[in-house]
Amino acid sequence: MKLSQLAETMPAPAPLAIGNAIRERINKGEQIYNLTIGDFSPLLFPIPQLLEDAIIEAYQNKQTNYPAPEGNADLREQLSAFIRHFQNLYYTPAEILVASGGRPLIFAAYQTIVDRGDKVIYPVPSWNNHYYVQLSGAQGCAIETSADNNFMPTAEDIRPHLKDAVLLALCSPQNPTGACYTQEQMKAISDMIVKENSRRGDDEKKIYVLYDHIYNLLVQNSAKHTDPVSVCPAMKAYTIFTDAVSKNFAATGVRVGWGYGPQEIIGKMKTVLSHVGAWAPMAEQKALAVFFNDLSGVEEYLYNFKRKIARRLEDIYTGLMALKQEGLPVEVIAPQASIYLTVKVDIPGDIFNELLDEGIAVIPFSAFGARKADQWFRLSVGTCRLEDIAPILQKFRKLLMRKVEMVH
Ligand SMILES: Cc1ncc(COP(=O)(O)O)c(C=O)c1O
DSSP states (O other): OOOOHHHHHOOOOHHHHHHHHHHHHHHTTOOOEEOOOSSOOTTTSOOOHHHHHHHHHHHHTTOOSOOOTTOOHHHHHHHHHHHHHHHOOOOOGGGEEEESSHHHHHHHHHHHHOOTTOEEEEEESOSSHHHHHHHHTOEEEEEEOOGGGTTOOOHHHHGGGOTTEEEEEEESSOTTTOOOOOHHHHHHHHHHHHHHHHHSOTTSOOOEEEEEOTTTTOBOTTOOOOOHHHHOGGGGGTEEEEEEHHHHTSOTTTOOEEEESOHHHHHHHHHHHHHHTOOOOHHHHHHHHHHHTOHHHHHHHHHHHHHHHHHHHHHHHHHHHHHHHTTOSEEEEOOOBTTEEEEEEOOSSOHHHHHHHHTEEOEEGGGGTOSSOTTEEEEEOTTOOGGGHHHHHHHHHHHHHHHHHHHO
């Protein structure tokens, strides 16, 4: 049967496909430490208790009708305060759109800005941009990043591609690396975008930044979260933010996200999504408005949640660094944010299947569109128990020792 060109050519998202294949093997009884998924074990990382209680209560109160297509007014009021509290930015409820997670908002932003054949710039490795490019029929301009620039494209990396581009898709903290932009890097990019837009004539499309900061509250250590509008207020006219409860509150299955940006663009995104029907469920919206009404409770949840993530990231990082100091061929970047570690096993060959044979599942950067980041991979701690860490490190050591002995 011949279906649409899109259906015939659109692959399933690679990180999901890998994660599902591993889960199937585990269900069949294989012993695998599944460090692939960008999700949380609800037993280790439950959602906030107040949010859970408020969701149940909302259903008991029969909050089961269609929500408003732009998101319920009470939730958008709370989101406005939430954005002010955590980002020190002022967005009115009319500049905020609620949807069922980060994905539909990213989809709607692409559909709103990009025409078929338009140029979209994005870094690789990055989460799913190559699929959104394909969905929108855009001409993708992938910038390969490397450990040298912390896997974050700088203004200098982007500048040569800027002409004619209509969208620059950025994400910080980045998935798969957990790396964050510095304020200086963000400022250089933002100034460049403002300058490029003032160079363009009235009959030309502008370039917008889609700023996906879904891990923005999971920043650790000395790293600080930043964004285009905070470092360059003129970017308010050209920035579309996307965020969600999915990662910051371990609530991937709750399905509430929000986008914010210029009112006209947010209004068009709302229309696009109205045809998809990707609204966040009524009861979850009601509950989130209750949860966000208690910002000190939100802070308290984040404090404990981040500490638990940091412990895992730090312990695996320290363990892998010790292996490196033993002279074993492994690289690891110090964790900055999110639930991910960036690791490289510096041995030629199919390292991912060899790790899997050892009982460790990770996701290669090639699954995030990278073509040159050969042996780098993402290691997620979202389902990692503290007692798993020692055996995981032992397995790494065993594989690395065996490989080094084979070389000698
Ligand atoms: C960077 C990034 N953006 C967006 C999403 C999608 O989030 P949601 O589950 O809210 O659709 C993910 C999920 O993995 C992600 O990692």
